[in-house]
Amino acid sequence: MAKDKKRHDRKDAEAARSDVAPQPARVHTVKEIAAIAKVSVATVSRALQRPEIVSPETRERIQEVVKRFGYTPNAMARNLRTARTRLIVALLPDITNPFFSEVIRGIEQVAYENGYSVLLGETQSNLVREQAYADMVAARQADGIITMFHRVPAIPMGGRLPLVNACEYVKDSGISSVYVDNVAAAATAIDYLVGLGHRDIAFLAGPSSSPICEDREAGYHLALKRAGIPLDAALTVVGDFSIEAGERAVESLLAQGKSFSALFCSSDEMAMGAMRALTSRGLRIPDDVSVIGFDDIRFSRYTSPPLTTMAQPKNALGREAMTMMIELLADPEEPPRKRVLAAELVVRGSTAPPKALR
Amino acid sequence: MAKDKKRHDRKDAEAARSDVAPQPARVHTVKEIAAIAKVSVATVSRALQRPEIVSPETRERIQEVVKRFGYTPNAMARNLRTARTRLIVALLPDITNPFFSEVIRGIEQVAYENGYSVLLGETQSNLVREQAYADMVAARQADGIITMFHRVPAIPMGGRLPLVNACEYVKDSGISSVYVDNVAAAATAIDYLVGLGHRDIAFLAGPSSSPICEDREAGYHLALKRAGIPLDAALTVVGDFSIEAGERAVESLLAQGKSFSALFCSSDEMAMGAMRALTSRGLRIPDDVSVIGFDDIRFSRYTSPPLTTMAQPKNALGREAMTMMIELLADPEEPPRKRVLAAELVVRGSTAPPKALR
DNA sequence: CGGTTTTATGTAATCCATTACATTGCGTTG
DNA sequence: CAACGCAATGTAATGGATTACATAAAACCG
Secondary structure, three states, X not given: OOOOOOOOOOOOOOOOOOOOOOOOOOXXXXXXXXXXXXXXXXXXXXXXXXXXXXXXXXXXXXXXXXXXXXXXXXXXXXXXXXXXXXXEEXXXXXXXXXXXXXXXXXXXXXXXXXXXXXXXXXXXXXXXXXXHHHHXXXXXXXXXXXXXXXXXXXXXXXXXXXXXXXXXXXXXXXXEEEEEOHHHHHHHHHHHHHHHOOOOEEEEEOOOOOHHHHHHHHHHHHHHHHOOOOOOXXXXXXXXXXXXXXXXHHHHHHHOOOOOOEEEEOOHHHHXXXXXXXXXXOOOOOOOOEEEEEEOOHHHHHOOOOOEEEEOOHHHHHHHHHHHHHHHHHOOOOOOOEEEEOOEEEOOOOOOOOHHHO | OOOOOOOOOOHHHHXXXXXXXXXXXXXXXXXXXXXXXXXXXXXXXXXXXXXXXXOHHHHHHHHHHHHHHOOOOOHHHHHHHHOOOOXXXXXXXXXXXXXXXXXXXXXXXXXXXXXXXXXXXXXXOOHHHHHHHHHHHHXXXXXXXXEOOOOOOOOOOOOOOOEEEEOOOOOOOOOEEEEEOHHHHHHHHHHHHHHHOOOOEEEEEOOOOOHHHHHHHHHHHHHHHHOOOOOOHHHEEEOOOOHHHHHHHHHHHHHOOOOOOEEEEOOHHHHHHHHHHHHXXXXXXXXXXXXXXXEOOHHHHHOOOOOEEEEOOHHHHHHHHHHHHHHHHHOOOOOOOEEEEOOEEEOOOOOOOOHHHO
């Protein structure tokens, strides 16, 4: 029982002679196009890559044929030869999080300006998936990776690996990163609340595995200290960045009977959850409790009341990340850089002086 | 003046003899691995592709070498040879829209189960970008495309093109699609409002270029007719799906002095904008105006009041889309199919009987 | 006008993995 | 024990484009 495999045959190589080919048949190769345009494959390739170096007549003839047959060079073959794909993979834990949307916009803008394409991968914070995407770089399916979480996938590519960290960073990692000054940002938020007259300020922290969350917590501590307010550890509750976490955190604070007149949340989503939990307990915002978020996502403007928040320069974060990536690809010897941007307080309706002072 | 170009040399082919190679050097090829493991390239390839057909000893030896040197086959070369990438590009107009997030989850689940990877492209409804991504398929950089908008990019690949439309569809297009029964869904929403006692029901329509929006409008008309309510064309306002559009639409309705006790919005985001516009005019929801949305995005549960909406089976839409794609790739002769799912009414706090009846 | 550039194009090597087909050696079977 | 089948491995063709190098033709120059 031989002859079982019915793989692609290959005796059809010569079928490309008909200059008049009426039907725009299947899919084409340089070879065929070359034959039809009566030039060599090299000339076809040149006409497409660097049109200026082929004579005008030839160039036009080739372009006409290319167009007529809808020829698109096989990117696999090209990439194999040139060892570059002009493709960047951007990895984010959760596309559902509106914070990332604008960062990605920034990434794409710069990518586009430089002839790169961006493809997005959602990892759901799953190590296996992170690695799977990272392997695409190792397999030369993409030129580089921009990650938006605080883990560094292993890319076995001896030496420099084309990786940039956006929004987060990894301590002591020698990886280029862009992020905001989270210590300063958190401190600014707290300063603002203190300025309004608050002294009992609760803090909904993000996952403690993330350096930026530690930084925010450090900023919180710093600002309290500066204001001479003693730290009450019970006023800090840890959660992930989700709405649900915000909801749960507030419930747990209230269940413990902690009293606080302001709440600083590590993300806008947490703030949304917190607001929901507070109002469902009959507390009014900002009358009874002021709430301040972090990120300034699109929806924050539309909560009721609209959310006061620390706005991250999302677009700039993305742009800068991609810029770094391009530099890194241009010169792999380039030493890793960290770029720290500033967050900005956006005051909306969810904050006010505490009741006692009014 | 020869010797000027300093391109990659290739005299180093033999440099791979040292079985004891201490430093996990650069990047490797089958050839090198084969040399080190003292087998042919074919055997290395086989050991990786179909381990069961090489003898256990050889297999283990090869695997050991592969591991030791961190060898990852070059995907470009492989894909070139095998003419498949196991990569699907999913295109969405706007990652910012939380509706798509869950659809994508569904897509990725099925992809993963079938050994495919998904990469996302955001087109911002820009024709050029849509086409750029579509070209990746033409260039054989991806096996297929799932689009989540109502336009069909041209993929010059003579004959069947590996394209599936999710959430939207294109009329008479012979393209496989999955979407909800928008006529029925809209009618259900209106029926519900009518059932509550509403008669003056305004409608925030989506972009009229989109067939699904026409369908929703048709459902609105149908249900009104069924209820014996005459259509007041001035109660329909067109917008895109955005929050801002919802806000503007309501403002324009109110500016025209139209009175209505209920509002059916073509997306939850529009509903959020509408609610904002209504409350800022001093109207209470649902006391003065009932609002119902469409999609059931994550945030709808957290608006105040929580939003009543027509929930799309987002995950199922994604799963089904990817399933179709896989079938299509397996058998390109497969005729295009349309699969229509049902949306489901989710009642929350933004709807109530009209004031008059209470 | 011979010689040197420059310009346009062609030939063939190359990128790296997969796999059809060939080869070798061994166990079965009549 | 010859003949055959199967298992394990090797050799080399293949996929499609890019590009170094070679060549031919035209342009330039003193």
